Every structure is written in structure tokens, then in C-alpha cells.
Amino acid sequence: MDLVVAESISKDYVNGKVRIRALNDVSFRVGGGTFVSFVGPSGSGKTTLLNLIGCLDRPTSGRLRVAGTDVAGLDRRKGARFRGRHLGFIFQDFNLIPVLTVAENVEYPLVMVRGVEGGKRRAKVARLVEAVGMADERDKFPDQLSGGQKQRVAIARALVTEPDLVLADEPTANLDSHTAGLIIRLMKSMRDTLGTTFVFSTHDMRIVDAVDVVHTLRDGTLVKAADPGPGREGESRV
């Protein structure tokens, strides 16, 4: 089943009298379990698109279904609940909570968003912290970590709730290329073991090798469909 179905969605930003069309008539699907990337230069609409999929913003027109829900109709509270239940987020600036340790940051969505009970919670946290290779740092605070380590923690935090879909807007933009490669590989191996769908954006063409499906954005429009990666199905419609 397709996890994301976008049918000719457009997004306009209105700043005073100026109307900027950030996305223009974009249609695509994201199949379950795929590792999908939106690529394009800065200003091409990647963040806008991921915000729409992530239910943080609403399209100006078109239909957008995420995990079987028409996300255009969600209000603030329902939107938050939907994100907490179905989505995981990885940010360009890592955005860990500075007063929480590595383990607590990973635990955060379980406690504050999902209300998972204590014993189960600790097991999940331990598993995820281990899986992203941060077990030795579990009691450190974010300001004691390198960028790559922070992003590992962020990946664990995004996955701990077992979401249908993880969204990552330029997750490697603030990392050196070596670390960026490690992070992408980590995300991919998490997809392989957990089967979680990943949708991320990047303007770094080197990363694109690793993905199943590449959608290229230019000036708010999808320009070409990439080959599906080996063994994975994916498609994009222009």
C-alpha cells in the first residue's frame, strides 16, 4: 500500500501582496518500506514538500494522503496527534532537547507523545540507542556530542515510536561528507531491519546513490523520475 499519495498538490506562500508558488502541481506516491529522496537545489521546494507530508503545513490545492489519512483536514491538536502516532522527524540541525540526556531524548516521544508505560519504554530506548551505536553515550547531554552523534540520537528518537514514515529534511546538510555517508547508511540499515519508510531531502547528489527512489525538484516542480533501486519498488509521476 502507498504510504504517501500526493495528487497535484500546490503550495503558495503569501507574503503581503507577493504570492510565491513554492510547489506547483506535484504528484507522486511513496510505497511502504521505501527509501526515498527528494533532490534539488536550494529553493526548489524540498522543505515545503516535506512540511506538507509531515503534516506541519497544508497544501494550497491538491490531495495529500499520508498513512491513509487526508492530512489537509487536521487541526493543530489532531495534527500533533497524527504526527506523534505515524511520523518520525529528523532535522537538519538535529534539534535534540538540550536538557535531556541521549537516552532521555530518545525516550521523550514515548513519554511525552505516546505515553508508553515505564518498563516497555526503557527496553525500547535501550534497543534504539544500541542500534544507532550510542549506547556508550547514553547519559551524555547533547552539548557533549559531535554533530554525527547528535544525528544518530535524532534517528533513534524518530524511530523509537515505530512510526510508519520518517521524514528527514536535509539530515546531512550540517555534517561533513564522511559523517553524512555514515548517517545515510545508518538510516538505510534501520529501514532494512525495521522496514520503516524514509523520505528525506538533500541537495547533495552523492547521497542519492543509496536511495531506492529519487524525485528531483526544480522550482517547485517534479522534473524527472529516477530508476527504482534494486529490489525496491518505487515510482514517481510527473
Next chain:
Amino acid sequence: MFKLVTIALRNVFRYKRRTLLTISLIGIGVAFVLVFVSVTASFKSLMISEITDSMLGHVQIHRKGYVASLDSLPLNLNLGPQAIKTVEETLAGFPEILAFSPRIKFGGVFSNFIESTNIRVNAVDPDKETATVPLLSSRIIEGSRTIAPGTILVPELLARGMKVKIGDVAVVVATNEDGSVNGFQFTVGGILRSVTGPGGRDGYIHIEDGRRILRLEEPSVSEVAVRLKKIGSRDEVVARLEKTLGEHKNAQGRPVFEIHGWTKLTPFFNIVQMIDVMTFFIQLMLIAVVLISIMNVMLMAVYERTREIGTMAAIGTQPGRIISLFLLEGLGLGLLGAAAGAALGSLAVVLLNVSQVRFNFGQQKGLILSSKMNPVDILTISLIVVAVTLLASLRPARRASALDPIKALRQV
């Protein structure tokens, strides 16, 4: 919930200097209010006991209309034998009453055979009077501790002005109810320290001497002063006395008696009330300080942590949770401030007591202020602070919860 508290507390201690500053500000404010409240409370109770325990008593009973013409000490408004009996019987039925003292009050002329001056005299039963106003005997700065028949206690200022000493003989001349005058020789038995307030410069003689000088054929008194076991039961006792004694009507169907609590009998009650008003305004100032400082520091926190709040919202934290987080942070600051203030205030009160601050009240010099920190005050002030902190955090908290995650995440 527990996790929310943890996060809130860690955030409180995250900006150490700012938190310390806010806590100190609130703490100093709370301490100031607590010290003010406890000092004024002890000043108030000192003042009240000076007045009520020296001459007024807690409650007074008169014939209807006596208090209105108190200045002339009218003998024709005295209580007769039947009325006295009624009052005594009624008072006996009140367990709240510790003691009472019937007094004959009259104006007269005091003469040392060379010159003379006006004097107001209380004729009292010494035992009943000291039981009702226990500070009377401590006011006797010279001479006998009691009022023996044939002796008079002379107020200090009058003794000085008339140059009379203990053992001197003086004459008191009084106009009787029928208009005739009668003189009577007294030995000066004691000199009384003056007390500020009504009755503070009266002379005292034995009640039997009073009857003789006024040539009263049957017992009659001007007032009955009453001492309660607890001064706080005043209003309740007055109300019940009014009810019981109010049943006694004269031939015209008017009530015979009037009953007054001490607050109605002395202008110093206004000062007491003024102190309460001042306390109120000082508390208002504390509220303003807490409100402004907490609101300021919380708005600053929301502004600085916009990205963080955006992250929390993006990953699905409900707006209500975010509100709670910031309310808890404000609450933490308020509680810490209140605790610091209570500690600081208690310390200040202890230091004040150790240093034995003295002050003068009217004629009394060198009264020692011994204030006590009342736990109820600490609790009240802390509750006020906590309530105000929550109020002050509400706006910043709502602002945080209403942040648009996209905009919040874009902010650097």
C-alpha cells in the same frame, strides 16, 4: 507528568544566573513582606495590649447614651443597682469572660492646698480592676501597688505639675448628681505612668471612696469593663451580650444598656486598620514584582527556546503539554523564590529579635519589639506568590504552545 517536572526543573537551572536573579528578586520581596507583616503584627498586638490591658479592657458596658457623652462623665447616665445586678448575672453566664470591673467615673478638682487642677477619677474595686486591666499595677511607677481606701493614684503629669509626692495629702472636690459639691481628703498612694489614649491620665481611688464623695445612697456605676479570655472573641461576645442585655428595656421601651468592643472606644483602632491597609499595599507591590519578573523571564525563555518548542511540537507534543511545561517552570521559579524568601525573612526576624529593637509609643519609651514569624503568614504569602507565578507564566506558556512549528524550526 514526572518527566515533565524533570524537564521543567532542568530548564529552570539551565540559565543559572537569570534564575538566581529572579529567585533573589522574589525572595527579597517575600522576605520583606514577611518581616513587615511580622513586625507590624507584633507592633499591633503590643499597641492593642497597651491600650486594652492598661485601662480600656476588651469590652465595656454602659447605660445607653453614656459613650456619646463620655467627655462630660455624666453621673446621671450611671447604671443603678438593678442594672448592675443584671450585668453581673449576665456576665457570670459567659465562659469567655475572664474578669470584669465596675467603675464609677467622675470629673473633679484636685487641690494640694496651694493650687488646684481638673482631674478625672476612676473609682474602682482594686482586685477586680487589676484582674480586668492587668497592666494597671505595672503603671504604678512609685508608691503602693494597690488602691487602699483613703488613697489616690495620681497620674504622673498631674503629680509633677502639682508637685505632690507619695504620702502628701490632697483634696478631691466633686460635683454630685444633684449639683452640690463634696470634698474629700486623700493621701497620695502612688504615681501612675501615663498612657496614650482615653483614660490614660485618670486618677484612681477605691470604689467606696467614690460612693462617699459622690454621696451615692445606693450603688451605681458608670461602666463595667470586661476582660475576655481571648481578645479575638470580642465581636462574638459583644454580639451575644447585645442580644442578652438588649432584652432589658426601660419604661420608654428603649434598651437600657450599650455594649462596645475596645475597637469602638479608642481612636488607635484606626492606626491598627491603617497598618492593615499598608500591609495590603505592600503585598500588592510584591505581587507586581513577582508578576513582572516571572512574566519577563518566561517570555525570554520562550523566545530563546523557540526552536526547541518547535521541535517538541513537530514530533507530536500536544499544545497542552507545552503549556504545562512552561507553567511548571514558572511554578518552580515561584516556589524557589518563596522558599528563599521564607528562609531569608525568618532569619531577618530572628536577627531583629536578637538586636532588641526598641521604640516609643506615645508616653511609653523603650518598648522592645519582639516579632514572631507566623507560619500562617508564610503559607499565605507563599500561596500568593505561587498563584501569581502561575498567572504570570500563563501568557508565555500559551504563546509557546501556539508557536507554528515550521516558523519555530526556521528560527536560528
